[in-house]
Amino acid sequence: MGLARYPGDQFLTNVVRIFSETLIPQQMANSLVVAVGDALVTCVLSFISAYALVFFPVRWGSVVFALIPATIMLPLDIRVITTYQVASNVLSPINALLDITGVNGLIAQVFGAPVMLEWSVLNTHFGLIAPLVAHGTGTFLFRQFFLVLPRDLVKAARMDGAGPIRFLFDILLPLSRPSFAALFVLTFLGGWTQYLWPLVASSTPNMQTAVVGLARLAPDTEGVMPDFPLIMAGAVVVSIIPLVMIAVLQRYLVRGLVLSEK
Amino acid sequence: MNAIDTAIREAASAIMLDKVSKSYDGTTEVIPPLDAELRAGEFTVVLGPSGCGKSTLMQMIAGPERVSGGTISFGTRQVQDLEPKQRGCAMVFQNYALYPHMSVFDNIAYSLKVAGMPKPERVERVEAVAKMLGLFDLLARKPGQLSGGQRQRVAIGRAIVREPGVLLFDEPLSNLDAQLRHDMRMELAELHRRIGATTVFVTHDRVEAMTLADRILILNKGRIEQF
Numbered sequence: 001m002g003l004a005r006y007p008g009d010q011f012l013t014n015v016v017r018i019f020s021e022t023l024i025p026q027q028m029a030n031s032l033v034v035a036v037g038d039a040l041v042t043c044v045l046s047f048i049s050a051y052a053l054v055f056f057p058v059r060w061g062s063v064v065f066a067l068i069p070a071t072i073m074l075p076l077d078i079r080v081i082t083t084y085q086v087a088s089n090v091l092s093p094i095n096a097l098l099d100i101t102g103v104n105g106l107i108a109q110v111f112g113a114p115v116m117l118e119w120s121v122l123n124t125h126f127g128l129i130a131p132l133v134a135h136g137t138g139t140f141l142f143r144q145f146f147l148v149l150p151r152d153l154v155k156a157a158r159m160d161g162a163g164p165i166r167f168l169f170d171i172l173l174p175l176s177r178p179s180f181a182a183l184f185v186l187t188f189l190g191g192w193t194q195y196l197w198p199l200v201a202s203s204t205p206n207m208q209t210a211v212v213g214l215a216r217l218a219p220d221t222e223g224v225m226p227d228f229p230l231i232m233a234g235a236v237v238v239s240i241i242p243l244v245m246i247a248v249l250q251r252y253l254v255r256g257l258v259l260s261e262k
Numbered sequence: 263m264n265a266i267d268t269a270i271r272e273a274a275s276a277i278m279l280d281k282v283s284k285s286y287d288g289t290t291e292v293i294p295p296l297d298a299e300l301r302a303g304e305f306t307v308v309l310g311p312s313g314c315g316k317s318t319l320m321q322m323i324a325g326p327e328r329v330s331g332g333t334i335s336f337g338t339r340q341v342q343d344l345e346p347k348q349r350g351c352a353m354v355f356q357n358y359a360l361y362p363h364m365s366v367f368d369n370i371a372y373s374l375k376v377a378g379m380p381k382p383e384r385v386e387r388v389e390a391v392a393k394m395l396g397l398f399d400l401l402a403r404k405p406g407q408l409s410g411g412q413r414q415r416v417a418i419g420r421a422i423v424r425e426p427g428v429l430l431f432d433e434p435l436s437n438l439d440a441q442l443r444h445d446m447r448m449e450l451a452e453l454h455r456r457i458g459a460t461t462v463f464v465t466h467d468r469v470e471a472m473t474l475a476d477r478i479l480i481l482n483k484g485r486i487e488q489f
Binding site for chain 2: 150152153155156157158159160161162166170171174175
């Protein structure tokens with residue numbers, strides 16, 4: 001038989017079953033929140049950090065910049081256990097600090113018990129997004145773009161009376177639009193297809209993302225035949241949004257990554 | 263003669279350099295202490311070979327570059343510690359440095375917008391400048407759609423729209439071809455006759471210096487050789 005070129009006659013039935021029998025629609029909403037949130041925050045953070053590194057005399061600026069690509073070498077998949085520990089209690093570093101400095105010992109003596117702060121972000125949208133956003137790729141992209149801008153542009157803006165904030169909003173931001181679009185699409189796709197982190201960070205099905213939900217459609221119990229038609233229809237539905245995204249934004253994607261364009 | 267000409271002529275002030283020096287690392291002096299008085303309303307050309315410090319001198323007068331020592335005065339005001347926008351001078355850059363995403367109108371109007379000038383007044387000013395420079399029909403275009411000479415004129419328009427008392431040119435003609443350079447030279451001379459701003463023009467081209475200048479300041483290794 002080989003590969004089927006066209007969907008069979010049960011395709012629509014299966015798509016309807018995806019929407020009526022599974023949690024995929026809700027999980028796609030989760031994915032959308034995670035991917036958009038991830039993309040937006042990454043864009044903003046990268047833009048601001050690159051702005052600071054390129055246009056201001058930062059002490060040890062090159063050292064700071066050398067550390068940023070290092071985050072690319074430490075992807076989430078490697079630091080997933082540590083990340084899980086932090087996400088399960090965001091305030092644990094403060095606890096540790098109190099312990100190490102001996103402040104907690106004092107507090108325990110005075111009040112009878114040491115301070116144990118706790119704030120878990122597991123199984124929340126914030127917890128799904130936050131560990132993904134601090135990523136060096138975007139900073140790198142914007143930095144390279146800023147470096148090819150004529151230096152006189154900065155001086156001209158200063159002569160025109162624009163301070164750092166005005167320069168940022170009136171000149172740098174409009175010029176960076178293609179870079180923004182490129183980074184947004186790339187991060188969005190990364191966030192949408194992210195598997196490992198949503199898998200460990202979300203514990204209830206209605207907080208899981210679509211990709212995780214899709215994997216869960218196959219039963220783990222041995223001897224049970226997975227419902228392949230349903231799973232495949234689900235895969236098609238889940239792929240539609242990133243495909244649309246690429247279709248709409250691909251010309252920006254190319255323009256943003258080709259830096260030499262005038 | 264219109265309002266802008268008069269305003270600039272009135273604002274034109276002498277530039278006094280008193281023991282101005284510049285050093286980037288504290289030991290080697292790019293510009294040793296230097297004294298000069300550029301008279302109000304005159305067209306002074308700073309002439310010198312590459313790397314003699316003429317651009318640095320210009321940047322110190324304009325503001326982006328700080329002085330390491332000495333004082334700069336416009337008229338009676340000491341300006342060396344002021345931000346560029348407070349000094350009341352404008353600058354035309356070698357590669358124009360127009361804002362690529364803004365129309366010609368917005369490019370010229372930007373400094374007025376930053377200064378918070380109301381829109382009707384802004385439009386009036388920009389249109390007056392555009393007429394003076396023959397840019398009126400191009401106001402809606404983006405810099406990318408203009409020829410070299412037109413871009414040059416936009417850069418000049420952007421500088422004079424604020425009615426600066428001091429007008430600075432940093433090798434503005436070096437990007438143009440020979441014919442255009444000649445034409446722009448004539449235009450600049452004509453412009454200076456009309457608006458009468460105190461003008462400082464940096465170049466390494468002797469012909470340019472001879473044709474344009476009221477006075478020529480020859481700079482070599484940061485020292486004034488002749489003035």
